[in-house]
Amino acid sequence: xxxxxxxxxxxxxxxxxxxxxxxxxxxxxxxxxxxxxxxxxxxxxxxxxxxxxxxxxxxxxxxxxxxxxxxxxxxxxxxxxxxxxxxxxxxxxxxxxxxxxxxxxxxxxxxxxxxxxxxxxxxxxxxxxxxxxxxxxxxxxxxxxxxxxxxxxxxxxxxxxxxxxxxxxxxxxxxxxxxxxxxxxxxxxxxxxxxxxxxxxxxxxxxxxxxxxxxxxxxxxxxxxxxxxxxxxxxxxxxxxxxxxxxxxxxxxxxxxxxxxxxxxxxxxxxxxxxxxxxxxxxxxxxxxxxxxxxxxxxxx
Amino acid sequence: xxxxxxxxxxxxxxxxxxxxxxxxxxxxxxxxxxxxxxxxxxxxxxxxxxxxxxxxxxxxxxxxxxxxxxxxxxxxxxxxxxxxxxxxxxxxxxxxxxxxxxxxxxxxxxxxxxxxxxxxxxxxxxxxxxxxxxxxxxxxxxxxxxxxxxxxxxxxxxxxxxxxxxxxxxxxxxxxxxxxxxxxxxxxxxxxxxxxxxxxxxxxxxxxxxxxxxxxxxxxxxxxxxxxxxxxxxxxxxxxxxxxxxxxxxxxxxxxxxxxxxxxxxxxxxxxxxxxxxxxxxxxxxxxxxxxxxxxxxxx
Numbered sequence: 377x378x379x380x381x382x383x384x385x386x387x388x389x390x391x392x393x394x395x396x397x398x399x400x401x402x403x404x405x406x407x408x409x410x411x412x413x414x415x416x417x418x419x420x421x422x423x424x425x426x427x428x429x430x431x432x433x434x435x436x437x438x439x440x441x442x443x444x445x446x447x448x449x450x451x452x453x454x455x456x457x458x459x460x461x462x463x464x465x466x467x468x469x470x471x472x473x474x475x476x477x478x479x480x481x482x483x484x485x486x487x488x489x490x491x492x493x494x495x496x497x498x499x500x501x502x503x504x505x506x507x508x509x510x511x512x513x514x515x516x517x518x519x520x521x522x523x524x525x526x527x528x529x530x531x532x533x534x535x536x537x538x539x540x541x542x543x544x545x546x547x548x549x550x551x552x553x554x555x556x557x558x559x560x561x562x563x564x565x566x567x568x569x570x571x572x573x574x575x576x577x578x579x580x581x582x583x584x585x586x587x588x589x590x591x592x593x594x595x596x597x598x599x600x601x602x603x604x605x606x607x608x609x610x611x612x613x614x615x616x617x618x619x620x621x622x623x624x625x626x627x628x629x630x631x632x633x634x635x636x637x638x639x640x641x642x643x644x645x646x647x648x649x650x651x652x653x654x655x656x657x658x659x660x661x662x663x664x665x666x667x668x669x670x671x672x673x674x675x676x677x
Numbered sequence: 678x679x680x681x682x683x684x685x686x687x688x689x690x691x692x693x694x695x696x697x698x699x700x701x702x703x704x705x706x707x708x709x710x711x712x713x714x715x716x717x718x719x720x721x722x723x724x725x726x727x728x729x730x731x732x733x734x735x736x737x738x739x740x741x742x743x744x745x746x747x748x749x750x751x752x753x754x755x756x757x758x759x760x761x762x763x764x765x766x767x768x769x770x771x772x773x774x775x776x777x778x779x780x781x782x783x784x785x786x787x788x789x790x791x792x793x794x795x796x797x798x799x800x801x802x803x804x805x806x807x808x809x810x811x812x813x814x815x816x817x818x819x820x821x822x823x824x825x826x827x828x829x830x831x832x833x834x835x836x837x838x839x840x841x842x843x844x845x846x847x848x849x850x851x852x853x854x855x856x857x858x859x860x861x862x863x864x865x866x867x868x869x870x871x872x873x874x875x876x877x878x879x880x881x882x883x884x885x886x887x888x889x890x891x892x893x894x895x896x897x898x899x900x901x902x903x904x905x906x907x908x909x910x911x912x913x914x915x916x917x918x919x920x921x922x923x924x925x926x927x928x929x930x931x932x933x934x935x936x937x938x939x940x941x942x943x944x945x946x947x948x949x950x951x952x953x954x955x956x957x958x959x960x961x962x963x964x965x966x967x968x969x970x971x972x973x974x975x976x977x
Contacts (some may be wrong), residue, residue: 383879384790391787391850392802398847399809402817409819417819418826466714469707473700482964483715486722489960489967491908493929494953498725501933501945508739510720549971556972597811604813608910612930626815626911633819634915645819652815659811 409649417633417645424646431650441651444623447535447610451624452603455543460595462547467554468580481555485548492545496612499541504528529613534621538613546602550595557591558584593670600662604655625651722953729753729946736942752947760936760944761920762951765928768917770955771838772924773906776845777899780853783846785895788857789883793866803858806851814848814911822915831918841916841924845906853898860894861887897970900963904956925952 410431412424435441466484470477487495503510506527515524528537561584569579607626614622618631629651632644728736730748756762791799821844830836864887872882888895910926917923923931929952936945960967 380794380879383883384794384796386880387786387790387883388802390783391854394783394843394847394850395806395809398821398844399812399817399851400805402820403812405820406816418823466711469704469711472704472707474704474707474711475701478965480711480715481968482960483718484711485964485968486718486957486960489904489908489956491926491929491952491956492910493926493933494949497929497933497945497949498721501942502725502728503721508736510724513739552968552972601811601813605815605911608926612933626813629815630915633822645823649819652813652819655813656816659813663811 406649406652409646410653412646414645414649415643417648419645427646431644431646432654435647435650435654440618440620440623441625441628443620444625444628445654447622448603448606448624450535451539451542451606452600455539455546455603456596456599458539459543459546459550459599460592462543463550463595464554466547466551467558468584470551470555471558481552484551487545488548490545492608493612495545496541496609499537499544500529500612503541504537529615531621534613534619538609538622541613542606542609546599550599553591553595553598554588557588561587589670593666596666597663600659604659625655725946726950729943729950731943733940733942733944736946749943752943753951755941756932756944756947756951760932760948761928762925762932762948764920765923765925766951768922768928769907769924769926772842772845773903775842776849776906777902779842779846780849780902781895781899784850784853785857785888785891786883788854789861789887791854792858792861793869803855806855809851810855818912818915825916831916834919834921837916837918837922841913841922844912844916845909848909848912849902849905853902856898856901857891857894860891864890897966900959900967901970904959907956 409424411426411428413427413430414424466480470481474480502508506512509528511526511528512524515521526533528534565583565587566579569583574582605626606624607630610622610624610627613619614627629648632651633648724742727742727744729752730750731740731742731744732746732749735743735745757766791803825831825840828836830840868886868890869879869882872886873879877885907924908926909924910930913924913927914930917927920928920931929948932948933945936942936948
């Protein structure tokens with residue numbers, strides 16, 4: 377047993393050291409920072425001044441931050457609906473006994489392994505390009521000149537262009553989660569349902585959907601976690617710094633702390649920390665709501 | 678449970694063998710929906726790939742796919758040599774490879790211990806690892822930056838490189854550990870008992886017997902880590918200060934910005950393809966493993 381003790385210590389220490397220095401300590405410090413006014417990010421603790429909830433109040437009153445939260449909410453909610461709907465649809469089709477299942481599955485997942493910068497560039501410089509872009513060309517061939525003339529990345533359409541491009545890349549991952557959930561449902565349920573005279577749509581509604589509750593929860597949680605860190609796509613789709621159409625909290629925080637001083641007047645690293653805390657609170661909130669409303673399956677399957 | 682899975686697979690196989698026109702027709706809408714999506718994906722990537730061999734002028738005339746003036750490999754050569762792509766590429770390769778090796782060396786022993794021994798903090802460690810996967814990077818970035826800036830690391834190339842690698846490792850420790858943990862808990866403990874009877878110490882047992890037995894998990898998680906580190910953006914943006922240190926994702930971003938001004942669209946698409954290729958090639962050969970690895974750990 378003593379031997380085991382040394383082994384436990386030896387084997388765990390490196391991982392724990394990493395974990396403490398990259399997660400535990402920074403998280404605690406960020407939390408504390410959010411209650412202080414900190415002029416420079418490298419200032420020592422003695423120079424911090426305690427301001428209580430001032431940072432939170434100030435942020436909520438900042439219209440640019442409110443815009444960024446609103447944008448993120450729309451990405452999370454509208455994008456979430458779109459991605460979940462498409463992912464579920466694809467998952468149902470893929471598990472319906474079609475041929476080339478593996479092929480379809482791998483191609484749909486493919487965008488997830490591409491660097492976000494590369495994928496966003498493909499969309500921006502090809503699909504949405506007003507001169508030689510895919511959309512322009514498709515609409516031109518269909519003689520829909522009005523649609524062909526749309527500048528997809530102008531201020532009016534930018535947000536939607538961003539949302540669709542982002543969702544395209546995310547569908548594959550969530551589809552895989554749905555597929556694995558559907559594959560774990562015993563075929564006996566469907567056999568029983570067929571005998572009882574339920575058609576495919578009814579089977580989906582009364583067998584598949586209820587049994588996928590747990591998988592839904594996983595999907596929503598994962599979607600929320602990735603949404604909270606929404607950054608690259610926003611940065612690539614913004615033509616100016618502090619682009620109100622595409623700004624997200626993470627971009628706001630990046631500007632606040634690491635540059636673009638002209639848009640933000642006050643230098644306060646505490647505000648940046650507050651952005652992080654607010655985002656984390658939302659992630660925890662969504663997670664709790666999911667757990668409350670989507671009960672874990674008491675059904676064994 | 679596994680039996681059910683097998684049944685499903687067998688059923689699927691049976692279905693595959695018979696070609697049933699009626700059934701295929703019923704599935705037609707499904708085929709059409711998937712085909713539209715797949716064709717779009719191919720057009721998107723295929724066009725960019727084709728354009729990377731074309732010229733900017735041809736791209737703007739809408740003739741990127743005609744190759745009137747032949748294939749322009751020089752786009753790649755130009756991007757590789759004059760646009761720093763070679764530097765970014767080498768950086769990414771170094772960061773990804775070293776991080777992957779370190780991650781296994783750090784996480785495999787931890788995962789093993791967590792899967793095998795009952796001690797007070799075990800459950801706590803596991804839960805905090807899982808919880809940390811849901812923490813946005815923004816929650817950890819500020820204190821890390823203040824430490825790293827204070828230590829004057831950002832002005833020293835070698836120290837900066839090492840710090841970047843340590844950051845990539847640290848960020849992926851929870852995921853890798855939890856992933857490997859499930860693999861180790863599926864290996865029967867009778868192997869260790871046998872080794873102990875033969876007089877093999879527990880640490881030696883781990884490296885010589887248990888670790889090789891989990892190699893399939895190790896390989897899968899390494900593929901994920903490689904892709905993650907290769908595509909990592911935010912931390913690299915903040916902690917890699919000069920072109921000399923930048924990995925591909927951040928490098929590509931700065932390149933795209935500069936190429937928009939110089940108007941070298943063909944070169945830009947070539948750079949996009951260079952960044953895209955390594956993960957794509959990995960995926961081409963290992964997509965099955967990646968997909969099963971991804972969904973294996975997910976519980977409903």
